[in-house]
Amino acid sequence: MPERRLSEIAQTLKQPTGIVGSEFVKVRKAAGAAGIHYDLWQQGLLYLLLARRADGKYACGEGGTVVSSCRQIGKTFTVGTAMFMLAILHPGLKVIWTAHHTRTSDETFADMCDLARNKLLSRYVERIRRANGQQEITFRGGGRIMFGARENGFGRGLHSVDVEIFDEAQILTVRALDNMLPVVNTSPDPLVVFLGNPPKPGDPSEVFEGKRAAALAGTDGMVYVELAADRDADIDDREQWAKANPSYPKRTSETAILRMRNLMTDDSFRREALGVWDAVSSHAAIDPKRWADTAVDEPDRDGLVGYALDMPPDRSSLAIGGAIRHGDGTMHVELREFRATQSAGTMWAVDYITEHWPRTASVAIDAQSPAAALLPDLRSRGVRVTVTNAQDMGRACGMFQDMLRDRKLTHLPDSRQPALAMAVANATTRNIGTGGAIGWNRTGGDIDISPLVAITLAMFGVRVTKRDPNRRQEVMI
Structure with a gap:
């Protein structure tokens, strides 16, 4: 199956106005030297994430970058490797990567540690700290990538952070966002990224739903990418699987998706494997x-x-x-x-x-x-x-x-x-x-x-x- 661009597969794609270039050009070059190569859709996402305006600031610096997709798509690899390259290219850059659950945060940290063992990239790593609640990778140029779980209070008390990654954004509460967002206020050019899946009923998804609603309403200054199958699609249609998950079947096997298909209800499969949001049936409270x-x-x-x-x-x-x-x-x-x-x-x-x-x-x-x-x-x-x-x-x-x-x-x-x-x-x-x-x-x-x-x-x-x-x-x- 031929590769497709982000614009060809995204169910919804919103980008900020005023883009004149992107730092992704430097990131792709550094990643390529280390043997890391991005698919076309990944290149499109990172180009928008790292796009610059004429004043030199990130184009999505006001509203952030929001990615909604199914699971096992490779968005953590995509954004994670880009953050690793940025920490090398920008001495002193501070990045925090936060997930809701400790397990998710630990897995991301482990993946980044594997990246730090790359023969070319390891020379830029000063040390790796593995203590629970204080996991971080420190670079020789003074940059740091810190990892932690919001459920354990990670992020409070930090300051002067340049990049915030909110993983599992579908369960990011307003309280957690209020506690953590101010840590980037002192950065001259901050980046904020929200990575999530369509929320399940009962998830505290007010923040993620709000970002999606703002994007669909045409709010400028933000990137919004929604990778999903068509809402009325046959959930057994393999072409729809590929539309929702561009890593299928190259990196995500048919067996992996069939496992979810057999073990999940239809509604859960639409959310988890096809990236389809539940229909919004709420109506105005006041006539x-x-x-x-x-x-x-x-x-x-x-x-x-x-x-x-x-x-x-x-x-x-x-x-x-x-x-x-x-x-x-x-x-x-x-x-x-x-x-x-x-x-x-x-x-x-x-x-x-x-x-x-x-x-x-x-x-x-x-x-x-x-x-x-x-x-x-x-x-x-x-x-x-x-x-x-x-x-x-x-x-x-x-x-x-x-x-x-x-x-x-x-x-x-x-x-x-x-x-x-x-x-x-x-x-x-x-x-x-x-x-x-x-x-x-x-x-x-x-x-x-x-x-x-x-x-x-x-x-x-x-x-x-x-x-x-x-x-x-x-x-x-």
């Missing part, structure tokens, strides 16, 4: 027509006022949601404030709530929200905060859906609150417990739903509060 129909330009602002604060997992923004409960039980919600924390910090929100507290019926913050870090400051200012839990969140989201359906909820037009509109349009639901309760969820790692969470909790707080700052007090002298 767009109902949301549009309940928008008002001049809302009724008489009633009890409540606020709530929320932040996304990466703490990049802070939202203050507001809700007004009217005497007839209806409500009006607004996004009162929404600011980026990098430029504005968070204390402005404490000042805002403190200023409005005398005329406020309730202030709510979820116990699991990053905004809970503001609780001590708010309490020191005399603000009594309702701290909600998962059960409260389920009740709040259910109340929101019911009131929207019954047209007992109003809000400002989307044009006046674009951040809230974006959150509403991109929110899905997640199960809370086993009793049917739901909470808001993000469609991708780049979506910020904190404005929606804030107004939802503001509604809940003002519904359950017993505080009424508008009540007249009878004073007996």
